[in-house]
Amino acid sequence: MSDDVRFCSRCGGPMAMRRIDDHVRAVCDRCGFVAYRNPAPAAGVILVESGSVLLVQRKFEPRAGMWTLPAGFVEYDEHVEECAVRETKEETDLDVVLDGLFGAYMAMDDPRVRVVLLLYKCHRVGGELRAGDDASDARFFPLNQTPQEIAFKAHEQALEDLRRR
Ligand SMILES: [Zn+2]
Incomplete structure (x- = not known):
């Protein structure tokens, strides 16, 4: 504030x-x-395999225990696309290649800061799925069976948009 x-x-x-x-x-x-106050840029991915989408469970506050798409804040010295790939690796141990922008979202309900979230489509090129240091779980959910407890409205909106596509 x-x-x-x-x-x-x-x-x-x-x-x-x-x-x-x-x-x-x-x-x-x-x-x-x-x-001047500006929203913080964040980036993440939408990884769909066999009709299921990759989500991670938050280990830390805010919203510990709730689920999100793999995503995080852009570092000062990195490109937003590098951020999306890095966060996916950190949270899920999967190596992904981006396939273009899925959408841009505004997250107004993160208690830390307002966020501009860029989500990228991607596909897996390596790694084995396991929860990273700041996630307590990482797994694929069928698109119509994602958890109720999605941490942020922007992620929820993206999942809705994904189901409609
Ligand atoms: Zn002064």
Whole structure:
């Protein structure tokens, strides 16, 4: 939340909420620095094999125990497509090659940050399925039998879109 930006990251001065470009933003009263807030980019994959989609069970909060598509936040120095492949490897130990963009989603219900989620179609080229360090389980579900407990609405929406295609 921008209202918890209380001190300027540039000069340490007090921040105040002001309306700029039609948005309420935190602005430094001393040096004029504006703390712009942007959603964080994340990337993940949709891997379907024999009518079943790959999901991972979250090991950590938020939403520990719930299921998501393999996905995670883009590192500052990596391409969004590299992120999708890396996160899949980390969470499921599968090596995948991307087959193009499946869709772009906005996740507004992650308590940490709002997220722009890019999901890619992909296929497996190696690895053996097992849950990685930050997943407690990773497995394929028939498209019409995915778990009720999907961690984020954007992932749920993507699964609905997938069923319709
Ligand atoms: Zn300042």
